[in-house]
Amino acid sequence: MTNVPEMFGSLVFNDAAMKERLPKDIYKSLQKTIKEGLKLDITLANVVANAMKDWAIEKGATHYTHWFQPMTGITAEKHDSFISPQNDGSILMEFSGKELIQGEPDASSFPSGGLRATFEARGYTAWDPTSYAFIKGNSLCIPTAFCSYGGEVLDKKTPLLRSMELVSKAAVRVLNAIGDKETTRVASTVGPEQEYFLIDKELFNKRKDLIFTGRTLFGAKPPKGQELEDHYFGAIKPRVSAYMEDLNEELWKLGIFAKTEHNEVAPSQHEMAPIFSTTNIATDHNQLTMEIMKKVADRHGLVCLLHEKPFAGVNGSGKHNNWSLGTNTGKNLFDPTKTPSENKQFLLFLAAVIKAVDDHQDLLRVSVASAGNDHRLGANEAPPAIISIFLGSELEEVVKAIVAGTARKDGVASPLITGVDTLPDFMKDTTDRNRTSPFAFTGNKFEFRSLGSSFSIAGPNIVLNTIMADALSEFADKLEAASDVNAESAKLIKETLAAHMRILFNGNNYSEEWVVEAEKRGLLNLKTTVDALPYFVKEKNIKLFTKHKVFSEVEIHSRYELLLEGYCKQINIEALTMIEMARKEIYPASAAYVKALADSATAKSALGLDISEDSDVLLVKKIASLQNNFSKKTAALEDKVLHLFDGEEALGQAEFVRDSVLPAMQELRAAGDEIETLVGKAYWPYPTYGDLLF
Ligand code: ADP
């Protein structure tokens, strides 16, 4: 039996390790630095680095790396050994404070969206002391932020940290204004639920589409699909259970609170939910989780697919971003079950979220846009492309009453008290959770469900924190200036809710009626990545980000270009892979089958049988005609791909991809899948959906 408490966090230089290994005064100064977000002093860093190195070497580490999150959405690392040669030819294992706090990876190979001219290829990484160092393989990994020497941000971590700081400041201002003088910091917290597919490695290796693109580009529907829904919470197959056990242990060692695991709706699909933590740590942990999921799968002869839509006709994978705000005095700001005076606080924060989401639907949509996620959003499974908020019936009643003023008879304070009386009930009622909503209130947090499974959660949380900070600072301005804070907050709550009722929707988000209704309400319906991304560079959004110093205007434009480029590149790879599979595998396979059928018919004819109505002949004719069509579609796709990068600007290219390349891919796929249903299994060049999923 493994000793979980002992194993938990054993590979992390966490608080316990620091306490044990650092001199008391150093430990205290470091804690102060971390808690107050101060700059790390070099003498302090030297002592910490040395202790960290000794600890890491005891755990078997020989190298260290600054671990960072470039704009590719995955993590990067550059390993250096601790070895330091001495004059007498021996070595010492050294690690200085300078090496701990700052690194200089060669930044030229990471995308910058044109931010870094090539002559200035250097970037630097800086330790984020709020996220613990950890050991992976033989390396001590130091979580860092990544910038260029010009000061431009080159990663996802820096703007995330900025947005956390912002929302903290704005929330504290609001709290202070309404009488909470104790709270000095507010942390945004996240628990990301991670969905994934597990498939057999041998089968995976036989499919170029999975290898090159992470998703199947061809594949006829199997006779058994997910109609039966027998998979959800079903008995987890023994191999998968062994995988999950191993995965949990690996994650626990890294101090990641992997908690629940269950099978999802689709066959071979699973989910892992960690216990929530501060957003930057949750982000680091989710990146690590995705990496380790893949690594552990490999050990078990499996492959972990994190693509949003590996299989057509089968539910895709997402990530539910459970998000909340908590104070350093232990309050959850979305917890409605408080005394009435604190419910005013709850309603202020609720109103701020509602305002933020309504005002910035576009940015939330942008933050979840990708080629992979386009297969989910708007399809009949994941949240739709239209952003709306689900509050649950009870809470929505409270909001309606406030807006209608029906509970206001007894003066200023009473509506809040009256309105809130019903709140404790809805806390108990988790049964009417709306699974179709993209942004749902779930008790004491909001669950943003539109993220794709392969995403870094940094982007969506940068947006969430920034838009929330913006709404809260507007509130704070008013509350701080008010002579009667109670009256002002009641007014603010009522006015804000009244102005943003359109964003609330408790019904079925998948229905056709909602699309019509949402349009009437003036809500955005940005169906694809290409529709969504241009909103990123709208004046309103540039103003928002630059005002709060989360991104500069140049950074926004560079990120926008990178996103468009990424979209085009990804689909280009998919199209090229399809063409290769079509020419080198599918066509030859079906030709071989046609030849076998023709040979069989010839043999029958040689025996004197009448083959005019022969099934071999009929099938030959049918497949031959499908093959002709298939060839044409292959050529058509190739023609589109040739012109993909013709246009000069990225948006035009992306539009061409959406409007011309993707439809050509769909047509080629349909043609290929039809052939698949007719060709004998022994001839088919790769595993089918049936083989992969069951
Ligand atoms: P579901 O029913 O959607 O599966 P769960 O109750 O299992 O939801 O939990 C979803 C996630 O929400 C978990 O990762 C949990 O830790 C997280 N969560 C709970 N409270 C908070 C909070 N205050 N802030 C952020 N995330 C939270």
Ligand code: MG
């Ligand atoms: Mg969930």
